[in-house]
Amino acid sequence: MVGGILLAHFSRPSVFFALVPVPVLALTAAWLFVPESSNPDQAHxxxxxxxxxxxxxxxxxxxxxxxxxxxxxxxxxxxxxxxxxxxxxxxxxxxxxxxxxxxxxxxxx
Missing domain, CATH: 1.10.287 (Helix Hairpins)
Structure with missing residues (x-):
């Protein structure tokens, strides 16, 4: 929905500038703050x-x-x-x- 609003008022690159940082920040935060929970005895x-x-x-x-x-x-x-x-x-x-x-x-x- 945000992408549609941005496209209606701005150009196509505005969607990438606005929406790409969100998953990058989420992945970085998950990597830093979510503890490791895998079982080393489990099949990979x-x-x-x-x-x-x-x-x-x-x-x-x-x-x-x-x-x-x-x-x-x-x-x-x-x-x-x-x-x-x-x-x-x-x-x-x-x-x-x-x-x-x-x-x-x-x-x-």
């Missing part, structure tokens, strides 16, 4: 999850970009939306404890 990066979520976002973006050209109801667009939605959905649930992800039961290495 979920590489398969990172790759899968990146692929899902890329597929969704490509599907949305190509939608107007080939039609939103075309088989390729419908398949793209379904595949992106399925790859971004949570993993299969455990039958014993349906509220937990099946991957939570795997032993940690």
């Amino acid at each position: 990066i979920d590489i398969p999850g990172l790759v899968l979520s990146t692929a899902a976002i890329a597929l969704l973006v490509c599907t949305i970009i190509e939608g107007p050209e080939s039609g939103w109801g075309s088989p390729a667009r419908v398949a793209g939306f379904l595949a992106a939605g399925r790859s971004a959905s949570p993993p299969a649930r455990s039958a014993e404890q349906p509220w937990r992800c099946a991957s939570a039961h795997a032993p940690r290495s």
